[in-house]
Amino acid sequence: MTSASIKLAHGSGGRLSNALIHDLFFPAFNNPILNQAHDGALLTMHSRQLAFSSDSFVVKPYFFPGGNIGELAVNGTVNDLAMCGAIPQFLSVAFILEEGFPMNHLKAIVKSMAAAAQHAQVQIVTGDTKVVERGAADGVFINTSGIGIINHQQKISPNNAQAGDVIITNGYIGDHGIAILSQREGLFFETTIQSDTAALHTLVASILTASANVRVLRDPTRGGVAGVLNEIALASQVEIRLDEVAIPMRDSVRAACDLLGLDPLIIANEGKLITIVPKADSAAVLQAMQLHPLGKESAIIGRVLNNNPGKVTLETRIGSLRLVEMPLGEQLPRIC
């Protein structure tokens, strides 16, 4: 690692995050479960298949259009478990609070966490609270960890994509990131864009029912669709080719991205998933997703090729081709 100190980009989900994970954490904690490099760990205990995952939330502002840090923290870990193909069961919640944090804000956050947990049918069964002096944190940070049960035999992994497969997403991309950005100081513009934060495990269940050969499941949070697909392309050593016209995107998100000079493909999502399935199963999976409330706008957005292994490419609406690079990502710190 070349950096002498931690930069915001080390937490961005982009290239520097990857470097930190692969150069520092993996060698230090080295074990076969960690080395799966999945959204969560896949464990076998007493012949039960389990998934275990952890995630911390530092989003700024902590109340944003369409949600708050609390429900994001519940849905985030539920989704990490769901991307392992697990049914989420139990969560832990740890708060780091800054001295002076308004009690009514905490109450509102906790209330929405309880509602999100109920909606996702998970129980919050343990937790922790730490308070740090004023200035040592920014209001509220939340960590959630979770355990889920795996009830199927499918081998779902980012290194599983194969030429001929198709890439499907469950709807409009970029909503969460633009909802957050619209609230940030200096980037305030009139918008009705709401965060898409949602628990995706029942949608995953529909996908797993529709196909017995699901190759990849990922949620494109930090680093967006571009970040996740680049990871998959690298891990599977395939080319992923997106079709610009097919990618579902709200006009308002497109306009905001134009205004801010951002590529919608790098914008964070909190209620979206990417699944890669064999072409033969794609129609059934797409139909199952479109029948789910969180998948009405599901679409096939690309395909897996062998031409340029490790690369993500985009066929533009006018028929040209460009690279979609792994975002460095530090442009948008604290998006989740």
Add this chain to the structure above:
Amino acid sequence: MMNQNLNIAAFNSREIVSRLAEDIKSLSADMAPLKLMHICGGHENAIVRHALRQFLPAHIQVIAGPGCPVCICPVEAIDEAITLAQQPNTTVLTFGDILRVPATKTSLEEVRAKGGRVKVVYSPVDAIKIAQQEPQQTFVFFSVGFETTAAGIAGLIRSGVPENLFFLIANRYIPPVLKLLMDVHDESLQGFLLAGHAGTITGLEVYDFMRDEYRLPCAAAGFEPVDILLAIRKLLTLIKNNQHDVINCYRRVMKNTGNKIGQQCLSEVFALEPGTWRGIGAVDNSAYQLKDKYAHLDARKQFNCKPSYPPQSFHPGCLCHRVMLGEVEPQDCKLFKKVCTPGKPFGPCMVSAEGTCHVRYNYSEIKINLS
């Protein structure tokens, strides 16, 4: 005037693009290698985002010139804005993309982080509202941009502003810089794509000197893929026929005579003087300055905004100045993508969404078979 019934999708049509690409290919088949330059960050953004260069034969290059107003904004002006933001009871209002541009010692963003009063506005009209809300505070609108932005500011000033609102003007006028570009580049540069939105204000007559003095064709272009390819095809046709006209290829928005009201506002409020372009140097008749009758609004005349240190435009090793002139590509700069990123820009071209380095950072083309 914009035709409201226009089908904008046609300007993104795959079929029309491919037909234009075919035309360009056959038109240029027997032409010697040549360069066309655009002078608009919006054009570079569109060209790279849509990977339009893939539709051009290898011997027809479209290069980026000094078309990003944030990039060419002289460092001296940002230093002045920074000096003002550090003065008591003074707030600098500006557009967002200048905030992070590195100046001699710091940026407006860093000054704001350290407690300096800098506020981002999305329209100069907001500046009036903000100034009215806090009459005891002094507000300075730091105005950066080309003709289109300058016209808006001129209109605002002409219609009257609150007593506590002043202007630090760093607007620049594009046409004279073409003369300088003609001196820098050799004869391989054979035409210019003009920025459609700037032309919407000034019209095309202000570029007639290109035809009369330099005998080089120019075409004003819009910002969709078809707009740009239409203008390229037109330029190639002109070059091939040894014609040197200044042509409007953006008729759906732009009139040849421009916008008369905008022009009146500009000439009433501003005079054109020699002015510095960052990375390029002094360009005659290219800097908008408030006329004497508006001296009471001129921050430079009303306040001491000269910093105590001499200006330094570029970080050592930064090639922004040569990128802006179209002499090198961002990839030729050793800092590009390695240490210079949109998160930590070393030079102005990496800051603005229209800066050539920022655009190339976000999007790269891939040279492979489309099959």
